[in-house]
Amino acid sequence: MKINKLGFTILVLCFFFNLNAQTKKVSKDEKVKKKYVQLIKKADKKYDDYAYVDAIKAYKRIVKKGSYDEKVVQRLANSYYFTADLRNAEKWYETLFKINKEQLPEYLYRYAQSLKSVGHYEKADEILQIFNQKAASENRATLVRNEKNYLAEIKSNSGRFEIGDAGVNSDFSDYGGTVYDNKIIFTSARDTGGVAKTSFKWTNKSFSKFYTADLLPDGSVGKVKTFHKKGHGKYNESSPIFTKDGRTMYFTRNNFTDGKRGENSKNVTLLKLYKAELVNGEWKNVKELPFNSNQYSTAHPALSPDEKTLYFASDMPGTLGQSDIYKVTINPDGSFGTPQNLGPVINTEGRETFPFISGDNELYYSTDGRPGLGGLDVYVAKINEDGTLDDVQNVGQPVNGKQDDFAFTIDSKNRNGFFSSNRENAHGLDNIYRFTETKKLVCEQELAGIVTDAESNEIVANASLILFDENFNTLQTIVSDEKGNYTFSKVKCGKTYAIRITKEGFNRKDVSITLKKENGKTELPIALQKNIKPIETKQIAVNKVMVKPIKIANINIGSDLVKLLHIPMNFFDLGKSTIKKSSEPQLLKVVGALNQYPKLTLDIRSHTDSRSSSESNQILSDKRAQSTRDWLISKGVDPNRLTAKGYGETQLTNKCADGVKCTEQQHQQNRRSEFIVVTM
Numbered sequence: 001m002k003i004n005k006l007g008f009t010i011l012v013l014c015f016f017f018n019l020n021a022q023t024k025k026v027s028k029d030e031k032v033k034k035k036y037v038q039l040i041k042k043a044d045k046k047y048d049d050y051a052y053v054d055a056i057k058a059y060k061r062i063v064k065k066g067s068y069d070e071k072v073v074q075r076l077a078n079s080y081y082f083t084a085d086l087r088n089a090e091k092w093y094e095t096l097f098k099i100n101k102e103q104l105p106e107y108l109y110r111y112a113q114s115l116k117s118v119g120h121y122e123k124a125d126e127i128l129q130i131f132n133q134k135a136a137s138e139n140r141a142t143l144v145r146n147e148k149n150y151l152a153e154i155k156s157n158s159g160r161f162e163i164g165d166a167g168v169n170s171d172f173s174d175y176g177g178t179v180y181d182n183k184i185i186f187t188s189a190r191d192t193g194g195v196a197k198t199s200f201k202w203t204n205k206s207f208s209k210f211y212t213a214d215l216l217p218d219g220s221v222g223k224v225k226t227f228h229k230k231g232h233g234k235y236n237e238s239s240p241i242f243t244k245d246g247r248t249m250y251f252t253r254n255n256f257t258d259g260k261r262g263e264n265s266k267n268v269t270l271l272k273l274y275k276a277e278l279v280n281g282e283w284k285n286v287k288e289l290p291f292n293s294n295q296y297s298t299a300h301p302a303l304s305p306d307e308k309t310l311y312f313a314s315d316m317p318g319t320l321g322q323s324d325i326y327k328v329t330i331n332p333d334g335s336f337g338t339p340q341n342l343g344p345v346i347n348t349e350g351r352e353t354f355p356f357i358s359g360d361n362e363l364y365y366s367t368d369g370r371p372g373l374g375g376l377d378v379y380v381a382k383i384n385e386d387g388t389l390d391d392v393q394n395v396g397q398p399v400n401g402k403q404d405d406f407a408f409t410i411d412s413k414n415r416n417g418f419f420s421s422n423r424e425n426a427h428g429l430d431n432i433y434r435f436t437e438t439k440k441l442v443c444e445q446e447l448a449g450i451v452t453d454a455e456s457n458e459i460v461a462n463a464s465l466i467l468f469d470e471n472f473n474t475l476q477t478i479v480s481d482e483k484g485n486y487t488f489s490k491v492k493c494g495k496t497y498a499i500r501i502t503k504e505g506f507n508r509k510d511v512s513i514t515l516k517k518e519n520g521k522t523e524l525p526i527a528l529q530k531n532i533k534p535i536e537t538k539q540i541a542v543n544k545v546m547v548k549p550i551k552i553a554n555i556n557i558g559s560d561l562v563k564l565l566h567i568p569m570n571f572f573d574l575g576k577s578t579i580k581k582s583s584e585p586q587l588l589k590v591v592g593a594l595n596q597y598p599k600l601t602l603d604i605r606s607h608t609d610s611r612s613s614s615e616s617n618q619i620l621s622d623k624r625a626q627s628t629r630d631w632l633i634s635k636g637v638d639p640n641r642l643t644a645k646g647y648g649e650t651q652l653t654n655k656c657a658d659g660v661k662c663t664e665q666q667h668q669q670n671r672r673s674e675f676i677v678v679t680m
Contacts (some may be wrong), residue, residue: 004669011082012535013112016431017122019197022422027202027575031317032280033038035067036062036067037059039058040069040071040072040598041056043055043058043059043061043062043072043075044075045273046058046060047075047078047079047503047661048491049412050268052079052082052083053079053083054191055075055076055079056079056080056083056090056546057077057354058073059072059076059079060076061154063076068095068099068102068443069255070096070099072096072345073095073096073099074096074107076092076132077092077093077096077107077110077114078088078110079090079115080112081093081110083373084278084403084404084422084429084430086113086114086117086374086375086402086403086404087114087117087118087391088116089110089117090111090114090115090120091112093107093110093111093114094111096111096572097111097605098373101435102483105131105134105135105138108127108128108130108131108134108135108503108677109128109131109140109251110129112125112128112131112603112662113368113374113375114125116372116373116374116375116402117374117375117403118402119283119402119403119564123150126464128144128146128371129144129633130146131144132144132145133191133350134646138349139320139344139348139349139369140348140349140350140369142368143348143369143370144371144444147371150310150370150371150372150394150442151310151516153393153517153518154372154373154394154396154400154519155396155397155561156396156398156519157395157441157443158396158398159393159397159398160395160396160437160439160440161395161399161436161437162306162400162435162436162438162439163398163399163433163434163435163437164433164435165306165355165431165433166184166186166221166418166431166433166434167213167220167221167434168184168186168211168224168432169426169432169541170190170427171189171210171427172188172189172190172192172428172429173187173188173189173429173430173434174186174187174188174190174236174420174421174431175187175188175238175406175407175430175431175432176239176240176370176418176420176432177407177417177419177420177432177434177594178240178241178242178408178409179409179411179664180240180242180246181214181246182214182215182267183213183214183215184212184213184221184264184418185210185211185212185227185236185240185567186210186211186212186418186432187208187209187210187211187238187403188209188211189207189257189429190211193679194218198457207462208224208236208237208238209227209228209237210227210228210237210238210344210546211224211225211226211227211228212224212225212226213228213502214226214423222294225564227240228350230378233270235254235256235261236253236254237251237252237254238251238252238253238299238300239251239252239299239301239304239354239407241268241301241302243303243307243377244307244626245637246278247277248275248276248278249271249275249276249278250274250275250279250289250301250303250310250405251270251273251276251301252272252274252298252299252300252301253271253272254269254270254271254272255269255270255271255272255292255294255545256269257286257288257295259327260548262294263294263595264294264295264296265295267524270294270296270297270298271291271297271298271299272288272289272292272297272298273288273289273298273299273301273312273546274286274287274288274289275287275289277290282387284524289336290335290336290497290510291316291328291338291339292460293316296314296315296316296317297314297315297323297559298312298313298314298356299313299314300312300313300353300354301606302355302357303357304357304361305358305359305361306384306435307330308330308358309328309329309330310327310328310329310330310336310340311323311325311327311329311357311363312326312327312328312339312354313325313326313352313353313354313355314326314339314356316339318341318648319345319347320341320343320348320349321347321348321349321351321352321369322349322350322351323351323352323353324341324342324346324347324352324663325341325342325346325355325363325365326338326339327339327342327346327354328339328340329566334375342389344383344390345381345389346363346389348370348391348486349368349369349565350366350367350368350370351367351376351377352366352367352369352371353365353366353367354406354408354409356364356407356409357411358410358412359411360382360412361382361383362380362381362382362383363380363382363383363389363410364379364380364409364410364557365378365380365408366378366379366405366406366407366408367379367405368404368457370392371393372400373394373397373400373401373402373404374401374402374403374405374424375402375404375405376401376404376405377394377395377400377401378394378395378405378406378408378580379392379394379395379406380392380393380395380441381393382646387521389494391492391493391494391517393441393443393496395441396441396603397409399419399435401421401423402423403421403422403423403424404421404422404430405420405421405423406418406419406420406421407419407420407432407569410437411639413435414517415437415438415440416434416435416437417435417437418432418433418434419432420433420437421433436448436538442493443492443494443517443518443519444492444493444495444519445491445493445515445516445519445520445521445522446487446488446489446491446494446520446521446522447486447487447488447491447513447515447524448469448485448487448488448521448522448523449486449496449523449524449525449526450484450485450486450487450525450526451463451465451480451484451485451503451525451526451527451528452479452484452501452526452527452528453503453506453527453530454526454528454529454530455530456528457527459483459484460480460484460503460506460528461481461482461483461488462479462480462482462503463480463484463501463503463506463528464477464479464501464502464503465477465478465480465486465488465500465501466499467488467491467497467498467499468497468498468500469495469497469498470495470497470498472498475488475491475641477568482540487524491515492515493515493517493518493519494514494515494516494517495514495515496512496514496515497512497513497515497640498510498511498512499511499513499524499526500636501526501528503528503546503651505529505530505531505591506529506530506531507528507529507530507531507588507591507592509526509528509529509596510634510635511524511526511663527594530595531592538592541658549563559641565591575639578627579627579631581627584631587628587631587632588635589638590602590632590675591631591632591635591637593630594637594641598678600677601640601641601642601643601677601678601679601680602641602643602675602676602677602678603624603642603645603676603678604625604628604629604632604642604643604644604645604673604674604675604676604677605644605645605646605647605670605673605674605676606624606625606645606646606647606651606672606673607621607646607647607649607651607665607670607672607673607674608620608621608624608648608649608670608671609649609652609656609658609670609671610656610658610660610667610669610670612653614648614649614650616662617641617648617649618646618647618648619646620646620648621646621647621648622645622646623646624673625644625645625646626644626646628673629642629643629644630643643678649670652668652670653670653672654666654669654670656669656670
């Protein structure tokens with residue numbers, strides 16, 4: 001009978017997959033070879049049965065004979081990794097890469113995590129860069145690329161906790177820490193004695209059970225005792241949470257219902273979420289939750305402050321990695337909605353597990369899928385009112401360290417809590433630590449600058465400035481002072497913002513900026529262009545409508561409909577459809593005209609020269625026209641006022657057709673943009 005102990009003791013947190021790799025043939029005489037094959041089969045059987053402690057012993061016997069078979073070393077390294085012995089995992093992953101550097105990306109990632117566990121961060125980052133190249137499309141690789149300064153960010157978040165031993169640890173695995181009825185409820189694999197000892201073959205330790213101890217006024221704990229009055233069978237249980245009225249408990253347990261153990265298609269017993277009710281002082285009416293399955297695991301429940309949403313970890317279909325964080329609605333009648341994956345903002349291709357929702361509606365969870373200090377680190381993200389999540393932040397040291405750190409819980413009122421770790425110098429495999437948070441994790445910047453006239457460089461006082469978030473929601477509205485200074489205070493780090501500046505006599509300006517992920521101040525000077533004023537008043541007929549022609553700086557708007565707003569300028573590099581930075585000042589004049597005439601609508605026409613094929617020129621001009629339209633929209637122009645079309649090389653302005661020798665200047669005359677007034 002196989003039992004998957006995912007979720008109990010630290011390694012049990014991972015919902016993992018086995019990686020296959022080709023092995024090198026062993027060249028020995030047939031008798032020795034046969035014995036060797038039998039040893040590998042026995043070791044592989046223990047590995048496949050999740051008996052990693054026994055698998056380690058078996059694989060080590062094989063390598064001691066001097067045979068460093070690639071698959072044997074892979075599985076030996078994995079066995080140490082899955083049992084949270086990252087120090088030994090690092091040793092054998094190093095051996096693996098000496099045997100063959102070309103390994104699957106997952107081995108690169110595990111090797112990097114193991115290197116961090118022994119403090120080799122520089123080498124870990126080198127391995128992660130190779131991982132980044134091999135698994136470029138992975139969310140983990142994107143995080144590696146985007147968070148190159150992750151150690152500095154973690155350092156800035158550190159030093160906010162006072163930690164100590166929780167006072168309930170044993171020589172076995174102890175983890176979790178839920179406060180209920182002024183008691184700590186936790187999970188332990190300690191053996192409480194008895195005639196028959198039961199153990200789990202993953203770690204050769206006892207099956208995990210719930211234990212409890214009183215929380216005393218002086219901060220110490222009372223005597224540890226079992227939480228249940230009655231014992232239970234050969235299964236693991238962990239991660240209890242309780243409703244505020246204390247009448248309902250959600251928890252994790254091996255697939256074991258009504259005295260029967262459930263199995264998946266491979267005869268493995270997975271994890272399920274259960275619900276129990278308090279009846280006359282005893283937890284009864286144990287029922288599994290309806291979204292469980294024999295074919296995947298669900299574990300580690302967490303309740304939202306209003307108790308209307310249940311969060312949990314799972315490797316159910318749709319999971320992005322080895323395990324993801326999900327949420328599910330708890331309906332008023334006690335039924336459940338459909339589980340929803342929290343998506344790539346939270347989840348990666350690695351392990352996301354042990355969610356916890358604080359009273360401040362913050363999601364704490366552990367993952368090894370983000371650049372961290374090693375193993376599982378604890379992270380936090382604020383849950384907004386609309387259900388979206390703010391940036392994910394590492395809570396820093398000393399909660400996080402080189403090993404696995406998980407099962408973080410906190411009381412939002414007194415800022416006390418518990419977390420678990422398998423860090424060195426602990427009593428057993430995993431230990432529980434208490435903490436007090438001395439300073440909340442708030443990363444804020446001051447965004448400030450001075451508003452000036454772009455031409456004269458004089459200060460612009462009393463300009464109106466609006467700060468928008470990346471979804472264009474208004475955050476703050478201020479006015480520059482008499483010296484042109486402006487300041488947006490308490491702006492969140494690491495986010496992209498837009499600022500809209502308006503002032504009578506000047507064109508409206510929109511600028512964007514992405515702030516660093518560190519506390520401090522960011523300076524952003526802003527220069528405004530004065531309004532563009534019409535200097536001609538003779539009326540002309542445009543589409544049978546009388547309008548005033550406009551002359552904007554060196555841009556003439558005449559009566560020729562094809563060139564009503566003709567800019568004889570190349571906005572683009574040869575063969576490109578991205579607007580050059582040097583072209584933006586000219587295009588800003590078009591924005592000014594559109595702002596000056598609110599009813600003006602334009603048709604954008606893009607043309608190429610005759611070089612390249614007519615087909616590719618048509619495609620390129622279409623892209624250029626659309627790129628121009630998109631640029632104007634990005635500056636606040638209503639999309640409904642703009643249409644765009646490319647004409648390729650069909651409307652050349654000179655003789656420079658196919659086969660005609662022309663200068664670069666003559667070709668450039670054909671690479672042009674025209675803005676045709678449709679209505680005004």
